[in-house]
Amino acid sequence: MHSADVGNDSSDNDVLWHNLDIEQVFDKLSTSHNGLSNDECQTRLDQYGSNELEGKKKRHPVLKMIDHFRDPMVYLLMAAAIIAFIADKEDKGTPIFIVLALSLNAIFSYIQERKAEEAMDSLKKLLVSNCVVMRDGIEQQISTNQLVPGDIVWLDEGLNVPADIRLIEVHQLSIDESSLTGESEVIYKDPMKCSAEALLHERENIAYMGTVVSSGRAKGVVISTGMQTKLGDIASGLSHVETPKTPLEIKLASLGRFLGIIAVITAIVLVLFNIVIALLGGATGPMLKEILSEQFLIAVVIFVAIVPEGLPIILVITLALGMQNMSAKNAIISRMKVVETLGSATIICTDKTGTLTRNEMSVRSFFCGDAVYEVTGSGFNPNVGELRIDSKSITESAMANLKVDRGFQLATACTLLCQNSIIREDHNEWTAIGNPTDSACAVFGWKVLEDGELFRRKHPRFSEFTFDRNRKRMTTIHEYDGSRWVFSKGAIGPYLPRITHVVDNNHIIPISDTHRQRIGEVNLQMATKALRVIALTARPLSADENMDDVDSVENGLIFLGL
Structure with missing residues (x-):
């Protein structure tokens, strides 16, 4: 099937994706569990465009320049300039000054x-x-x-869903929709197909x-992107909303x-x-005409004098200085x-x-x-990086002894096995794919033991119980030392009755009780340093135990470290 037949095509806008089996979805989208090829992705990207919501179209620079003349104060000054020019053609200084002031105001504001727009565009590329x-x-x-x-896309806790996605595999997934x-309760998802009549919030596989x-x-497959998504439908109705005027604009207009x-x-x-006084004084004919001309000129002078032609320039200079002060503190002002x-x-x-911090976590203790x-x-x-004790590097022999210590072995194994992040080097830059806490654990385990991906291949995973806010922990079951082992990490509080x-x-x-007291002391020491404390635990799992019973699996744990 050609790419013209897939999700964003207008002929497929009414496809009931939630009512299709996974294989039917794959067939409709011409894809598979292995995803698309890079060449096919480029073809579809050229056809459907970027996965972005369309904002307001950029206006022509000339129209933006004209916008700086659309102000009651500017209209008043222009009227004063025109009247001054008509009333006294020999005095060209006043109208020229007003026009020059308004033009400089518009040009400086536009620049x-x-x-600011160019800086914002650069930031958007980074964000x-x-x-x-x-x-x-x-x-x-x-x-x-x-x-x-x-x-084919992976979704993890805390991430924004990047497109409309038909779910394929689900591991205790709940989504805030x-x-x-408008529903405040999270929706628990299931990959099984739903009835054709299911409402939007009832479509548990989307x-x-x-x-x-x-x-x-x-894990899921993308069915719609950009403006073809449900969010895109909402965005299309909001694209024509006018930006409200700022308090300063309102005050200036007033x-x-x-x-x-x-x-x-x-x-x-x-x-x-003055005309009434002249008439009462007996002025007629040419004298009255001369008085009218003189009084009109006086009125123009009063009109021009009342209008503060220097205000726009002063205002622009003041605001420009404010913009420069803000930019010195890494803040960009669009207008x-x-x-x-x-x-x-x-x-x-x-x-x-991601705003005040970089969302890059590292193990510190x-x-x-x-x-x-x-x-x-x-x-x-x-x-x-390395392990230190009392601010001194650990010697090679001491590190060798640590690596054969049973507690150290299990603790570092827990950091490498009980996480789902991928750490790799790309163009001489190390990057992490996955949850920040998982990534920090994976990097730490690699520092003190070995590559996490290689270690996970040696110890394949049987099952997983993902982190949730009620249990406050993540648990995985692996082959380790020739038997099944449970590895679990999370907040220390909920673990205490289970250890x-x-x-x-x-x-x-x-x-x-001595052990529990020591664990509490170290936990407090780390917490007072504003560190996020994660407990590491494990236990062997006998062959007759049910791997699907999370409550049973997460009981009788061995404390390994923090």
Whole structure:
């Protein structure tokens, strides 16, 4: 089937994707579990365009320049210039000054806002989010705007759903669809097909663009992108909403109308008053005409004097200085008059992750075997950093002894096995694909033991219980040391009643109150340093135990470290 027959085609807009089996979806989209080829993706990208919501079309620079003349204050000044030119053609200084002032105001404003637009465009290129897809049978990380119908995509907790996706595999997945449906409760997803009559919020096998993964993870196939998604339908109805005027624009418009009214009334009253006096004094004919001409000129002078022709220039200079001060603090202002609006703000609400921080986590401290180690290095490069104790590097022989310690072996194995991140080097830059906490654990495990992907191949996974906000932990079951082992990591609090043993001097023994007190002390020390504390646990799983019973699997755990 050719790419013209897939999801974004108008002939498929009414396809009931939720009512199709997975194989039917694959057939309709000409794709498979191995994803599309890179060549086919490029073909579909050329055909359907980027996976982006269309905003307002960019206006021509000339129209943007004209916008700076559309202001009641500017209209008033232009009227003053025209009247001054007509009333006294010999005095060209006043109208020329007014026109020059208005032109400089418009040009300077346009240049400043153009620079801001260029800076914003550069930032938008840097802020494009990424997702993990399967192409040519290989997992790749790409920008979400490069997604096309038929792509196989992974969803993880905390990520925004990048397109409308028909789910294929689900691992305890719940999605917050409040931005789309208004429902406050999360929706638990299931890959099985739904009835044809299912409403939007009842389609449990579809994840919609713009919604957020609350917990769990999943794999799915993209069925619609960009403006063809459900969110795109909403965006198309909002694209013509006008931007409200800033408080400064409202005040200037009010001031312009007020001064215009005052100038006109004053001029008219003054002219009429002098004409009446002249008539009462017996002025007639040529004398009256001369008086009228003289009074009209006086009225024009009053009109021009009342209008503050220097105000626009002063205003632009003041706002431009404000923009420069903001840019010095790495803040970009799109329109100059917004500077005054920002100054009026009393409360600013902002997202922390990715805005105030880089969303790159690194392990800083490691507690294992009653010793607290420092971990150096930041970022995702596993070749940078080491374990230290008391601010001193660990010797090679001491590190060799650690690697044969039973508790250390299990703890580092837990960091490498109980996570789903991929750490790899791409164009001399180390990157991580996956949850930030998982990525930090994977990098740490690689630093002290070995490559996480190689280690996972040696110890294949049987099952997984993904992290959720109720249990506050993630658990996986692997082949380890010739038997089945449970590895679990998460917040220490919910683990305490489930931990029954510890590793002490290479022996697994029942946990005592002394052990619990020591764990609490170290946990408090780490927490007071503003560190996110993760407990590492494990236990062997006997052959007759049910691997699908999460409550049973996560009981009788061995504490390994923090």
